[in-house]
Amino acid sequence: MRCGRLFLLPQTTSAVRASSNMSDLPSFRRVVTTHNEAGLAVVKDDKEIPSKDVPGSTGLKLGPVWITDSVPTNDNNIDIDGGERPVKRDLGLVSPGATNCTFTDLAPGAATVWHRTSSLDHNILLYGKIILLLEDGTETTLDKPGDTVIQRGTMHAWKNPGPDWARWITVLVDAHPAEVNGKALQAEAR
DSSP states (O other), rough: OOOOOOOEEEEEEGGGTTOOOOTTTTEEEEEEOOOOOOOOEEEEEEEOOEEEEOTTTTEEHHHHHHHHSSSSSSSSGOOGGGSSSOOBBBTTTTTTEEEEEEEEEEEOOBOOOEEEEEEEEEEEESSSSSEEEEETTTEEEESSTEEEEESSSSEEEEESSSSSSSEEEEEEEOOOOETTTTTTTEEEEO
């Protein structure tokens, strides 16, 4: 899978509740527009995007919405499905010199590994509840649709306290690595 090197923290099977039942999450619909020969705006594509299991994990699924190949992009002028582009850097999440819009589904009781990417991330909660974990011990709960976290190259993890599946959308914008005391903080997972 294009997005897939983000793995779960080791957990017992009982810790991840309802990991096979995603019935509480609606399908993810993506509508793509374009222009016809007369220059009028039209719908090019209207489809559901399935989330896919992240290899080696339980209760973590990702779905690619659109990946650009540059910023500014030329996607307005070419016939390509941006959801099909590979993501080549930083844990399979950052598209070099470009953007990656993806959605994440996380089961109740599941958590991601601690990770950092060289990107500026816009994380917007759509359904459920998630907790942002930071290295200093801070835990910030997002529980209302539209709650947003701007991730600025920091080490972090996500967990879902339940009782339902959670979904959020993330737009990752390629960025220079964050620097602290003159030292660049590189992408990593632990």
